[in-house]
Amino acid sequence: MLHTVNKSPHDSSSLRTCLSLAKQGSDLLLIEDGVYGALSGSIHSDTIAEALNNVTIYALGPDLKARGISEDRLISGIKVTGYDGFVELATVNDKVQSWL
Amino acid sequence: MKFSVMVNEGPYTHQAADTAYHFIDAALKAGHEVFRVFFYHDGVNNGTRMTTPPQDDRNIVNRWSALAAEHDLDLVLCVAAAQRRGILDADEAKRNGKDADNIAPGFRISGLGQLIEAGIQSDRVLVFGD
Numbered sequence: 001m002l003h004t005v006n007k008s009p010h011d012s013s014s015l016r017t018c019l020s021l022a023k024q025g026s027d028l029l030l031i032e033d034g035v036y037g038a039l040s041g042s043i044h045s046d047t048i049a050e051a052l053n054n055v056t057i058y059a060l061g062p063d064l065k066a067r068g069i070s071e072d073r074l075i076s077g078i079k080v081t082g083y084d085g086f087v088e089l090a091t092v093n094d095k096v097q098s099w100l
Numbered sequence: 101m102k103f104s105v106m107v108n109e110g111p112y113t114h115q116a117a118d119t120a121y122h123f124i125d126a127a128l129k130a131g132h133e134v135f136r137v138f139f140y141h142d143g144v145n146n147g148t149r150m151t152t153p154p155q156d157d158r159n160i161v162n163r164w165s166a167l168a169a170e171h172d173l174d175l176v177l178c179v180a181a182a183q184r185r186g187i188l189d190a191d192e193a194k195r196n197g198k199d200a201d202n203i204a205p206g207f208r209i210s211g212l213g214q215l216i217e218a219g220i221q222s223d224r225v226l227v228f229g230d
Contacts, residue, residue, distance in 0.1 A: 004226075006115070006116070006119070006228075006230075031119055032114065032115045032116075032119060033114075033115075062122075063115075082126075083122045083123060083125070083126035084126050084129075084130060086123055086126065087123065087126045087127045087130050087132065088130075090103070090123075090127075090224055090226060091101050091132070091224075095224070096224055096225070096226050096227075098226065098227040098228065098229070100108070100227065100229045100230065
């Protein structure tokens with residue numbers, strides 16, 4: 001399953017809830033303000049880094065760029081993708097769960 | 101693959117209308133089919149042709165209309181959500197005794213059954229909102 005999270009972990013518990021329920025092998029795509037969850041050095045970074053053992057985490061490149069977040073500031077192991085990659089993730093996963 | 105998309109947030113609010121548009125655009129460019137885009141809650145505000153953003157800003161409504169014209173997209177506004185927010189086509193305006201309609205080209209007004217059908221007919225349904 002593909003999970004999408006569009007809220008910053010500083011604003012909303014949706015990223016933590018998603019990570020607590022996502023099954024092993026799921027994909028998670030951080031979009032919109034959700035990309036703040038990809039930042040290293042924040043109060044949430046350790047939780048998210050640990051989740052990388054269970055799920056593959058992506059961040060949407062255009063949303064990172066719109067917020068001035070360069071890729072070298074991301075938690076190691078988080079992948080960056082574009083809208084074409086978003087479509088591909090929605091295709092290879094059998095379901096898409098939007099955490100709004 | 102056949103996608104349908106649900107948009108629950110109005111334009112110029114946060115980012116859902118933009119993300120939905122860019123996702124659909126990318127899906128079409130990749131050769132996928134978009135069966136339907138269903139606008140619910142404040143998402144129906146994506147479908148008023150009275151929108152007049154500053155000239156140097158993106159026109160979210162016109163962008164939907166243009167994409168619909170190019171790809172024959174089915175853009176559906178939920179009727180109950182649209183009536184609450186003053187989004188009307190000619191038939192709804194007449195039925196409700198209003199003096200004008202404001203639906204944008206490429207959009208149509210229908211009911212929640214269209215969302216259910218989209219879920220049945222499509223391989224994937226993605227939800228964008230706030």
